[in-house]
Amino acid sequence: MATNSSNGEQPTSSKPPPLPSPLRFSKYFQANTRILVTGGAGFIGSHLVDKLMENEKNEVIVVDNFFTGSKDNLKKWIDHPRFELIRHDITQPFLVEVDKIYHLACPASPIFYKYNPVKTIKTNVIGTLNMLGLAKRVGARILLTSTSEVYGDPLTHPQPETYWGNVNPIGVRSCYDEGKRVAETLMYDYHRQHGIEIRIARIFNTYGPRMNIDDGRVVSNFIAQALRGEPLTVQKPGTQTRSFCYVSDMVDGLICLMEGKNTGPINIGNPGEFTMVELAKTVKELINPEVEINMVDNTPDDPRQRKPDITKAKELLDWQPRVTLRDGLPLMEEDFRTRLGISKR
Numbered sequence: 001m002a003t004n005s006s007n008g009e010q011p012t013s014s015k016p017p018p019l020p021s022p023l024r025f026s027k028y029f030q031a032n033t034r035i036l037v038t039g040g041a042g043f044i045g046s047h048l049v050d051k052l053m054e055n056e057k058n059e060v061i062v063v064d065n066f067f068t069g070s071k072d073n074l075k076k077w078i079d080h081p082r083f084e085l086i087r088h089d090i091t092q093p094f095l096v097e098v099d100k101i102y103h104l105a106c107p108a109s110p111i112f113y114k115y116n117p118v119k120t121i122k123t124n125v126i127g128t129l130n131m132l133g134l135a136k137r138v139g140a141r142i143l144l145t146s147t148s149e150v151y152g153d154p155l156t157h158p159q160p161e162t163y164w165g166n167v168n169p170i171g172v173r174s175c176y177d178e179g180k181r182v183a184e185t186l187m188y189d190y191h192r193q194h195g196i197e198i199r200i201a202r203i204f205n206t207y208g209p210r211m212n213i214d215d216g217r218v219v220s221n222f223i224a225q226a227l228r229g230e231p232l233t234v235q236k237p238g239t240q241t242r243s244f245c246y247v248s249d250m251v252d253g254l255i256c257l258m259e260g261k262n263t264g265p266i267n268i269g270n271p272g273e274f275t276m277v278e279l280a281k282t283v284k285e286l287i288n289p290e291v292e293i294n295m296v297d298n299t300p301d302d303p304r305q306r307k308p309d310i311t312k313a314k315e316l317l318d319w320q321p322r323v324t325l326r327d328g329l330p331l332m333e334e335d336f337r338t339r340l341g342i343s344k345r
């Protein structure tokens with residue numbers, strides 16, 4: 001399959017990363033690993049926090065402006081001695097002594113990122129600059145959660161990391177997909193110019209418990225609709241495809257990337273590919289066979305196909321997803337039933 005770059009490897013930096021505080025090397029300094037998670041009150045971020053908190057050597061600091069995230073997602077950690085939650089908007093500078101930064105803050109559902117596109121692009125560009133500035137100042141390693149949307153409406157299928165994408169620079173999705181492309185550029189420029197240790201994950205559609213019920217993304221929409229007995233809204237033509245990754249697999253992939261030696265970008269996703277009609281039929285079969293499936297209008301620039309090539313993740317991170325869509329949907333159904341107060345008949 002044709003790709004735009006010869007081997008996909010980007011020139012990396014030979015500069016040593018900036019040094020953290022001299023105290024970190026002191027014999028009597030007993031501190032834990034301090035980890036900042038931006039956007040940690042959101043869907044993926046809160047699951048990542050749960051996993052990081054399992055390690056007693058980790059201290060986790062979350063910054064979030066609660067635009068799409070919620071304190072509820074982190075309620076079990078409030079008042080825990082190794083946990084701090086800070087309300088902060090990352091488009092403003094933020095200074096803190098940390099060793100690692102998982103940089104997730106950004107609305108991810110198309111409905112929310114299109115709601116205030118100027119704010120979305122500021123979050124991606126100024127927010128990422130602020131986090132890179134912090135990484136440079138304190139010598140932290142930083143991981144960016146980029147997206148498969150950097151491939152736009154892909155002309156290569158499945159998408160390897162070497163594919164440069166087919167993105168509309170002035171469309172209604174550009175605040176997000178072009179924003180993430182600039183964020184990736186900034187990561188590499190800080191790496192080459194200042195020696196910052198970077199990691200870039202290109203995440204493909206992820207689903208699971210704690211997604212906002214009215215998040216607007218397809219899996220949460222279909223599950224909420226099926227439980228409420230409303231028709232499933234398949235946006236036309238319905239033949240467009242996505243590949244859905246369960247959130248626990250995603251979190252494992254992100255941690256493998258952060259802890260490994262590879263800068264990325266690396267695709268993290270589940271290659272199981274479904275059309276939206278197939279997804280609707282599966283949700284109907286598993287959750288509510290009575291429900292109707294309605295075809296409704298789509299939004300502009302909707303990518304027609306998307307499936308990750310995860311060869312790199314398998315080889316370099318020894319990671320691959322384990323949870324199939326049929327196993328993951330019932331886990332999400334259970335969470336949605338609890339939150340909607342709809343018990344199983």
Ligand SMILES: NC(=O)c1ccc[n+]([C@@H]2O[C@H](COP(=O)([O-])OP(=O)(O)OC[C@H]3O[C@@H](n4cnc5c(N)ncnc54)[C@H](O)[C@@H]3O)[C@@H](O)[C@H]2O)c1
Binds near residue numbers: 063069148
């Ligand atoms: N879920 C997916 O399928 C998917 C796919 C590709 C990439 N990603 C990326 O993963 C990350 C997390 O996605 P998610 O699905 O958990 O979304 P989410 O909307 O649930 O979480 C995003 C979090 O960032 C916070 N946030 C947004 N703007 C902020 C700002 N300016 N300052 C501080 N906090 C801010 C929100 O309040 C929220 O808690 C995002 O960067 C997204 O682009 C997600």
Ligand SMILES: O=C(O)[C@H]1O[C@H](OP(=O)(O)OP(=O)(O)OC[C@H]2O[C@@H](n3ccc(=O)[nH]c3=O)[C@H](O)[C@@H]2O)[C@H](O)[C@@H](O)[C@@H]1O
Binds near residue numbers: 110147203205241242
């Ligand atoms: O994984 C990614 O890279 C990106 O995926 C998503 O983008 P998208 O795939 O468009 O997500 P959805 O809004 O869930 O839409 C998926 C498909 O379902 C369709 N859809 C959506 C909602 C709905 O009710 N019905 C429906 O058929 C859409 O037309 C689209 O074809 C979000 O932009 C980001 O979370 C993420 O960065």
